[in-house]
Amino acid sequence: MTAAPIPDLVSIDVTGSTTGVLLTVTGEVDSSTAPSLRAVVDTAFADGVRTLTVDLExxxxxxxxxxxxxxxxxxxxxxxxVVFRVLASTRAVVRPLQITGLYDLLAVGQPRSGAGAA
Structure with missing residues (x-):
């Protein structure tokens, strides 16, 4: 799998295999870039992923x-x-997740050094 960049706004690095995929998202996720994230997520599901981790650090x-x-x-x-995990610790991500109740629903975890798709 390869990265799905939208210049200057977001990059999505995809690593792993159908057993476990890690999406490392960098930049802004808004109405102009969310479709790219959705496409990468949809591809992972279509490929039969068993564990999907989205790192929003x-x-x-x-x-x-x-x-x-x-x-x-x-x-x-x-x-x-599918096991679905979201990793986040920055205020720009954690606050919107908390305000909407998604923080608890998604059981957001803290990124750790060396976190992987397995």
């Missing part, structure tokens, strides 16, 4: 469009029996 802005992608991914993971 490098995200500097997250709006309702990005929250919608995460909620949709959570719903699809539950339906497909």
């Amino acid at each position: 490098g995200v500097t802005f997250l709006d309702s469009a990005g929250l919608c992608v995460l909620a949709g991914a959570h719903r699809r993971a539950a339906e497909d029996g």
Whole structure:
């Protein structure tokens, strides 16, 4: 898998295999970039991923469009029996997740050094 960049706004680095995929998102996730994130997530599900981790540590802005992608991914993971994890610790990401109740629903974890897709 390869990265899906939108110049100057967001980059999504995809690592792993169908067993476990790690999406490392950097930049802004808003109405102009959320479709790219959704496409990468959809591809992971279509490929039969068993564990999907979305690392938002490098995200500097997250709006309702990005929250919608995460909620949709959570719903699809539950339906497909996929383990879905979201990693975040920055205020720009944690606050919108907390305000909407997604922080608890998604059981957001803290990124750790060497976190991987397995």
